[in-house]
Amino acid sequence: MSIDRSSVRARRRRAAKAVLTLTLLALVVVGVAAAAALRGGAHGAASATDTFVLANAVKVDTLDPAQNSVNESIWLTQNIYSRLVQPNATGTALLPDLATSWKVSNGGKTYTFKLRSAKFSDGTPLTAQDAAFSILRSKALKGGWGFLLDAVKSVTAPDDSTVVFQLTRPHAPLLADLAMYAYAVVPQKAVEAQGDAFWNKPVGSGPFMVTSLKKDQQLDLAVNPNWYGKKPSIKNVQVQIVPNDNSRVLLLQSKKVDAIENPPGNLINQIGKFPGLQSDLFPSTRVDFIQLDEHYAPYKDRNVRMALNYGIDRNAIVKLAYSGHATPGSSYMPYKMLYWNSSLKPYPYDLAKAKAFLAKSKYPNGFKTFLIEVANDVAGNATAVVIKSELAKLNISVDIRTYELLTAYAKEDGGHSQMGQRYWTNDIIDPDEVTTFAVDPKGGANAFNTYWGNARATSLVHKARAELNPVKRGQMYKEIQKIVYQESPFLVLDYSPYRYAQGKWVHGFHVNPLGAYNLSLLDLTVDSH
Amino acid sequence: MARYRFIGRRVLQLIPVLFGITVVTFFLLRLIPGDPALQILGQHYTKAGAVEVRHALGLDRPLWQQYVLFVQHLFQGNLGESITFKQSARSVITERLPPTLFLVAYAATVATVVSIPTGVVSALRRSGVFDQTARVTTLVGFAMPPFWLGIILILIFSIHLHVFPVNGYGNSFTAHLDHLFLPSLTIALGFSTILIRTLRSSTLAVLASDYVDTARVKGISRLAVLRKHVLRNAIVSVVVVFGINLAYLISGTVIVETVFGIPGVGSLLIDSVSTRDYPVVQGVTLVFAVLVVAINLLTDLVHASLDPRVVLE
């Protein structure tokens, strides 16, 4: 055979190709094998008994207590910072935290707190100046929680361990307000020196401190060596951000995490039957409601609102959106909280009554409207579908508009909305917060963004805030609830518990009605699994 | 020499394409009905604020000036400011680029590894059981929506068999391989339906061709013929099909990243669409287009090096 010039090149090319193909094949095989083999070790810490691993559904928005608005982040910061006082495990009373004792004087217009000696996690001492600074900083933030403390004239620190509040009038919820996450104590010098950068590696005086933060992936906490309380049983807390519902459940089933928040409602029973796992429905202060923006004319008409109340089947919502794990809602105040009006019953589903109300209104032939919902909120989306289907029977045509969470909230808040899905959870154990938001047109949320107002109700809100006699106070709140119930500026749909699921190898994980689990982490233990 | 001229020509041809890409992407943002300021400011909308926003976006200037500004910014690497992330759109996109590139490379590899043997063997054993099965499978596979296929794979392999994770990207190289296997398989299976068909028909053509007959007559073994002609031709076919269907491959990442929760540019597109983050939508579209153009060029060059006839066109 003759040797042609091209055969050498051709042979080289052939060889190169063969090598390439074989390498690719080998790479794929080795890669997959290695990955599968090493997978067990990817989350090694999960099986350690000194770490509690929690999977959250929502990423961390900020660790600045003053700016916190997303619940999951709020519950996280409560592990990092301390407050003057804090709610107890059942959310019914207040316990001392940084403040060991306090005196109320001057007809309820002066509060003097004595602080314990404490250090921040970086070793610097925590002084009353830090406390005053933090509280004033939070109070001053525009669009924040300052309105809760509008009765507070001044906050001073006469010495390193004393904080004095001077009020313009008696303010019954003051202690409950100070137990709020927004009034956590942060180190003044560090915050002023580092500015925004501080919040990426914040320093607090709580039982845990931040060792690493990747806002949309993972937050790592370790025990704060300088914490003044009893040392927690666990050494580390790892919070993984897993937005996908199915992933979270699968992670729990494969024991890669110890607890998950918000398992889907339809899986609650299924998880309970899974060996080694349990699902929990913790009583909550959550209220699901539909905002009705009165800038849209039909919602100004009480007859329309009543038609909506009777035209929506709350039991169907409970069954279809929450798989039965919820309670139909009546009062705007969270279920059975302090001064909750138990004589109010949820509006029953009554199509005839609804039609009658609509006939009396200015829109007897129905109207078109849109409903803003939050993307990826399974229960919320299901609720929207039920509402749309039921209101169609009244000739009210509902267009469902889905937006990502912050966008949805922005669209619901501006006064250009119509129907908007929203929920409320208490941040304090006192009814003043929810009442201010829901009822007072100048209360920071325009009465849950409905722009509704009722003179009697508003004056009661202000009176109740200053009323120190619990009986009188209770009656005022009961009356406010009655007015809101009868006017229904927003539609109260249901009260839903906090859904969690955990491995039975976890002992002591407990969520209080405010959604906080920080107290339970102090005694929590994790068996090997 | 011809080779360098070829490369030069191809690069020159890119310029009008790139220019056109900037024009289309530019007009994309202007497609928004209504006032973009309203979308951007949302809850904080005020008349004064809107005027400011429009001025900042340069919307109060004549259209051609806006375009020039846009291109100027592009050259500086400025893609605008992301509304949701409060950082530059470019940094958001570059953060999310690696998972997508990994996924595309992984999927391309899996597709090649699956398709070449299947296509070639189908042709070699034409009308046999293997061939018929392969052809029915590709027929059905072609009609399968990728997002559905992904969900089915999750159902079988993640949920029931616990072999692969459902979601996410992982923290290390091996974790990436683990997390991205099912997503890559999803894209690869869809892509393979085209690849296998092409390989089969081009292999059949090669087997029936004259020079193969000549080689056999000369006494060269069947295996050698296979290696020299068939395989080489197969790889050329793969490269050509890649080039043509590249856009499909890259588009596939959008759906697959969403189904599998991979933090890449594809899912970034969907996320920014739902948050109405227009600068990022615009930026991602641009990046995808440039990616397609770049990889097209690359495949053309690879094709040219494998098949000299291309250069002489």
Add this chain to the structure above:
Amino acid sequence: MSTTINPGALLLEHFETRSRRRRGRLSRNATLIVGCTLLGLVIVASLAAPLLTNYSPETLDPLRPLAPPLSSGHLLGTDEFGRDIFARILYGGRIDLLVAFGATGVTLVVGTAIGLVSGYFGGWVDAVIMRIVDLFFAFPFFVLVIAIVAMLGPSIFNMFIAIWLTSWISYARITRGHTVVAKGREYVLAAKALGYRHSRVMLRHILPNVVSFVLIFAMVDAVGNVLLGAALGFLGLGAKPPSPEWGAMISDGQNYILSSWWLSTLPGIAIVIVGVGFSLLGDGLADLLRADD
């Protein structure tokens, strides 16, 4: 795309008797027949939905959510709202089929027209049009469609607009290519010599020879459009809830996949059936037209 695939015919050949010659013509048409039958079945089923099921696709049933297939009077089970899945698939078919035909039909006509003009007149018209076509090809099609729908706002109509704006290019390119070839043929030269108007030459002489290629591609494109419509529905960018569009159904079903696999699985099978139908139709057409050559 390969033109030698015809699995339908193959399957039939496998079961054939010795009288192959007699059956030869039939086997070539078998693919066509199977494809037509499948599509026909789906179309008829969707249109005749009220006759095939008593359930409405949108009626909620709080008493029977997530019922498995073949339970309590629901052939394919129910979804999280107790809505009958069989009914939803039937009615949803109307939407997805509308996308298949509506999107494909318009782009077919428009793209072919543009390609004809471009190929026939040549010169700068051709150059400009082909540059635009090349430009659009540079964009990953799906990304462009999403971006357009994003800007216009999610809705079925905007989805159509996005597809129309981007899909015509394939038809234009194919038609133009074949037009250029046909331009040089004798019958065209003769027609021109006879002084026929341009439009007449294009429509009466060139188009008939080009249309077969276009139609075959249209079948492939139809599959693509069904998948595209479903993908956009899946992403929430097309049909909105509670529309029973198949892609949206699959998306909703993801949340229930751990307990109720049928929500996501069954609509996907419907999509595959439609896709296979179009593919077989296309392959059958290709065979038929090649056999006539």
